[in-house]
Amino acid sequence: MTVTRPARLTGAALCAALALIAAVWILKDLAALGSPVDLAWYWAGDHFFLIRGRSATSLTDPVLLAVSAAGAVAALRSRHAASALAATGTVTLALRLPGLWAADSGALVTALAELALAAGLVVTAAAGRRPATAAYERLPTRPPTGRAVTAGVLLAVAAAVLTLWEVYWATELPVEVTVDRLTGGRSVVKPALAPPPGWLAAMLVGLYATAAGSAFARARHSRAFGLLAGGFLAAVGLAEVARAVRYELAAHFDELPTVQQLGLLSAAFGLLAGIAVLVLLAARGTQDPAPTSYGPAGPHTPYGRPGPYGSYGSYGPAGSMPPAPPSPPPPGW
Incomplete structure (x- = not known):
């Protein structure tokens, strides 16, 4: 399946609009905090140093900015960009849906705009496809078997690890706090645009599992979803590892409680696994x-x-x- 030229141009415009919205919020936070380094540490989860204000963005916003920009480039350069457009739209829908019940009016307007753009991406990817019209017209490539299976194993393990962590926190925290982590209730303090932590974890588990299944099947859309999952996995792992290094937790690993040791190991695995998935699936696949x-x-x-x-x-x-x-x-x- 290929994508018609009007659909590709429409998809590129929608991705560019998503990237522009994310960039505007990031620039607004930079103006409020005054330091790109402070904003980067805020995205990494270090909120203790802020004395000049709060950030409305979170780690998901720069990742979505990069994903949207990559989707726009893919739509302009490739006739096989349907999977990239669909993956970008689906993830944006999942991340921005909790913004519909956000108390902040700016976050609500942003959520409505991005949900509309993301839905347009999914519709464009589905409606703009057409079958190959000639025998010589190439189809989207598939990742080689070895690289696809390796990436699938890493993503499946990442999904299992994140699921176990969410089960652990559900048993450790009160029921109302667990519910708030899914819905963004009063007990959860987060940036205005950030999805609730439980919601984000559930979305990432679904993304990792979907990307792992498509990689095992060597589906034609496995590269788009696998690269997207690898990007999120590497970004989350990098943020947690950087925060641990800043507070010298890694240097005193033996003195940490078992839960913190497991958390640091999980973060290191996420960083390395995410980078490995990006490397494994970034190369051009094989043609049937x-x-x-x-x-x-x-x-x-x-x-x-x-x-x-x-x-x-x-x-x-x-x-x-x-x-x-x-x-x-x-x-x-």
Whole structure:
């Protein structure tokens, strides 16, 4: 399946609009905090140093900015950008849906705008597809088996680890706090645009599991969803590892409680696994072999390559001449 040119241009425009909204909020936070370094540490989860104000953005916003920009570039450059547009739209829908019940009016307006743009991306990716119209038109590539299986294993393990952490916190925290972590209730303090932590964890588990399944199946859309999942996995792991290094938790690993040790190990695994998934799936995949058709003169391929018997085209063995025209030739020959 390929994407029509009008659909590609529409998808690129929608992705650019999503990236622009994220960029405007990030610039607003930079103006409020006055320091890109402070904003980066805020995204990493360090909120204790802020004395000049609060940030409305979270780690998901720069990641969504990068994802939207990549989706726009993919739509402009490739006829096979349907999976990239669909992945961008689906993840944006999942992340911005809790903004519909946000108390902040700016976050609510942003959520409505981004949900509309994301829904348009999904519709554009679905409606703009068309089947290959010629035998020589290439289909989207698939990742090689070894790289796909390795990436699938890493993403499946990441999904399992995050699920276990959410089960642990559900058993440790009161029921009302667990519910607030899913819905963004009063007991959860978070940036205005950030999804509730439980909601974000559930979305990431679904993304990692979906990307792992598509990688195991070597589906044509596995690269788009796998790269998206790898980006989130690496970003979350990097933020947690950076925060641990800043407060010298890694240097005193042996002195930490078991829960913090497991959390630091999980963060390190997420960082390394995310980078590995990006490396494994970033390279161009492999093309399916061209189908062999059988005509009256024997097998041949639609690309004019030699068939099993050395033929070029459908005229028989290599070196033979095409058949003579009929005599007398019909009208218009």
